[in-house]
Amino acid sequence: MRNRWGKGALIALGALGGAFLILAFALQVPAIGHTIGAPAACGTCHVMTDQVLSLERGMHRELACVECHIPSGFFAKPIEEIKAASRHAAVFLTNSTPDVITATxxxxxxxxxxxxECHAGFLRETSLVHHPTDGLKCFECHRDTTHGLPLRN
Structure with a gap:
């Protein structure tokens, strides 16, 4: 039986895997990860202006965007960054930017x-009476804490 994969395909697959590992490692380096996912980088897209400006007013203004919007983990982080970048590029290239940005x-x-993950210690000290687990996400009630007060015209 002949090998389905040619030598070139195996080399290309190996190169792709190597590039992924290099990217995965590079994104783990704080200087690189925070530069790519910093508000200044995210704000280069005009549709993100309100989110970036509201972040500057919030309690988490010292954090890079990727610290909340990208999972931690050696493989999960670059995989999600590639997915997010692909999604953002598709929206930009098809000119289908929504009027209101919402998270998937x-x-x-x-x-x-x-x-x-970041507030685990605080959550252990907090009574579930004040923070019920009825399916709500933290940011649904604490929205202004994260990104600050909404911008108004």
Whole structure:
């Protein structure tokens, strides 16, 4: 039986895997990850202006965008960054930018996981009476804490 994969395809697959590992490693370096996912970088797209400006007013203004919007983890982080970049590029290239930006369901899950990850100590001290687990995400009630007060015309 002949090998379905030619030598060139195996080399290309190896190169792609190597590039992914290099990217995965590079994004783990704080200087690179925070530069790529910093508000200044995200704000280069005009549609993100309100989010970037409101972040500057919020309690988390010292954080890079990726600290809340991208999962932690050696492989999860670059995979999600590639997915998000692809999604953003597709929206830009098809000129289908929505009037109001909303997080996807998977993004909402990532943001929730990052809230819990960073604030785990506080959550252990907090009574569930004040923070019921009825399916609400942290940012649904604490929206102004994250991005600051909404911008008004």
């Amino acid at each position: 369901d998977s993004s909402r899950d990532i943001i929730q996981a990052r809230c819990i």
